[in-house]
Amino acid sequence: MGRLGAHVSAAGGVAKACERGAAIGCDALQVFVKNANAWRAKPLAESAIEAFRSARAVTPGPSVPAPLQVIAHASYLINLASAVPETAERSRDALVDELQRCDVLGIDALVVHPGAHVGQGEDKGLDAIARSLDEVFSRLPGGGVTLLLENTAGQGTVLGADLAHHGRLLAMLAEPARVGVCLDTCHAFAAGHDLRTANGYEALLSGADESFGLERVMAWHLNDSRHPLGSRKDRHANVGDGEIGLDGLARLIDDARFERLPMILETPLGDDEQGHARDLAKLRNLA
Ligand SMILES: [Zn+2]
Ligand SMILES: [Zn+2]
Numbered sequence: 001m002g003r004l005g006a007h008v009s010a011a012g013g014v015a016k017a018c019e020r021g022a023a024i025g026c027d028a029l030q031v032f033v034k035n036a037n038a039w040r041a042k043p044l045a046e047s048a049i050e051a052f053r054s055a056r057a058v059t060p061g062p063s064v065p066a067p068l069q070v071i072a073h074a075s076y077l078i079n080l081a082s083a084v085p086e087t088a089e090r091s092r093d094a095l096v097d098e099l100q101r102c103d104v105l106g107i108d109a110l111v112v113h114p115g116a117h118v119g120q121g122e123d124k125g126l127d128a129i130a131r132s133l134d135e136v137f138s139r140l141p142g143g144g145v146t147l148l149l150e151n152t153a154g155q156g157t158v159l160g161a162d163l164a165h166h167g168r169l170l171a172m173l174a175e176p177a178r179v180g181v182c183l184d185t186c187h188a189f190a191a192g193h194d195l196r197t198a199n200g201y202e203a204l205l206s207g208a209d210e211s212f213g214l215e216r217v218m219a220w221h222l223n224d225s226r227h228p229l230g231s232r233k234d235r236h237a238n239v240g241d242g243e244i245g246l247d248g249l250a251r252l253i254d255d256a257r258f259e260r261l262p263m264i265l266e267t268p269l270g271d272d273e274q275g276h277a278r279d280l281a282k283l284r285n286l287a
Contacts, residue, residue, distance in 0.1 A: 002220065002253050002263035003028040003061065003069055004283055006276035014044075014105065015051035018059040018068060024277040025284070027061030028069040028262035030111070033101040036075045039090055041097075049104050056106070062284075069262050071148070071182075071219055072105075074098050074112040080132040081115030081125040081159060088132060091115075095136050095147075102145045109218055111148045111182045114160035114169065125159050130172035137175045148182040148218055153190035153234035161191035161232065163204075167211030181212060184221035184266075185244060185252065186237075192230040195248040205257075220263045222249060222283075238267045239279045250286045 005028030008020040014031055021029040034041035060066040075098065078091040095112065102110050115132075117125025137143070149169065154161025170176045183204075185195055193207075194200030208214055224242030226235035240246040253263060269275040 001063070002222075002255075002258050002261050003064060004222070004253065004263050004265075004280055005029050005061070005069070006265040006267075006280065007031070007073065008276075013048050013051060015048065015055040017070075018052070018055040021068060022059050022061075024274075025062045025280045026068070027064045028071070028264060030071050030073055030262070030264040030266075031107075032075075033072045033098055033105065033107070033110075034075065036073070037077065038075070039077055039094055044101055044104060052105055070107050071109045071111060071262055071264070072098070072102050072107050074110055076113070078112060079115045079118075080112070080129045081117050081120075083118065083120045083124070083128065088128065092132050092136050092139075095132075096139050099136070099140055099143060099145045099147070103143060108144065109146045109148050109180065109182075111150050111219065111221075113152055113158070114149050114165060116156060116158045118157050122159060122165070125157070126165060126168055127172070129159070130169055133169070133179070134174045137173075137178055143178070146180050146218065147178060148180045150182045150184055150221070151187050151191065152184075153187040154232040155190075155234050161187070163207045163211045170212050170216075180216045180218035181208070182219040182221060183208065183217055184223060185249060186221070186223035186225040186242070187234060189225045189229055189244050190227060190231050190233055194229055195244050195252075196229075197248075198251065201248070201251050214257065217258070217261070219261055220252065220258065222252070222263045222265050223267055224249065236267050238270075238275055239265070239282055246282065246286065249283070253283060253286070
């Protein structure tokens with residue numbers, strides 16, 4: 001089985017995320033390392049870094065020993081494809097900052113959306129992303145944090161719904177070894193991959209393998225989809241309550257090829273805030 005977990009709040013300090021994850025039965029966590037809706041943030045205090053490292057070191061998951069596996073998700077404001085120099089520069093600065101935060105926290109992977117071309121077209125958008133990533137990595141020589149490019153639903157001018165985009169980006173990079181991929185089940189389904197069937201699932205994986213190699217998949221986002229196949233809409237549903245359904249998600253969590261990978265819920269929490277706890281229980285019951 002994959003390491004089932006959830007995106008948990010880091011409110012009150014990122015160390016609190018470990019407690020929250022443990023309370024709902026996470027074997028892996030995803031966190032924001034700063035406010036995801038702001039460009040800037042104060043540097044992490046030494047005490048916050050220490051608190052996180054110690055909390056993580058002693059927090060096991062229900063099926064794995066401590067330390068918990070933790071990945072981070074970058075701010076939604078970042079657009080590495082932007083043709084507006086100011087936005088592109090802010091995006092690169094923000095990504096450098098987030099990678100540095102991950103580094104000091106000991107988090108070894110950061111998920112980011114590739115970007116939106118906003119009318120300049122796919123080719124120019126992909127070129128801009130590659131140039132941005134090259135600059136980001138050159139500003140962090142030898143950094144140990146892997147950047148995971150997520151697949152997207154393909155809403156608007158967002159790039160990365162087509163897995164060929166990830167392969168093209170990797171081929172353009174000066175340091176492709178610093179980049180992996182995070183696959184999101186809701187986004188893949190919205191982009192036209194029918195994860196309800198074994199054929200649809202295998203087609204997604206063979207597309208990934210052809211484009212960038214399956215070994216580059218280093219994390220999954222485990223979300224059901226509120227909207228139908230191919231809708232190109234990015235709206236997550238609780239597992240089993242959406243259009244993919246529990247059987248489709250079960251195929252992934254049992255896939256031996258992804259046994260040790262974080263599989264992170266980004267599903268609605270609901271009024272009682274227990275959405276992730278319920279989703280984790282449902283998934284574990286399948287095993
Ligand atoms: Zn996601
Ligand atoms: Zn999404």
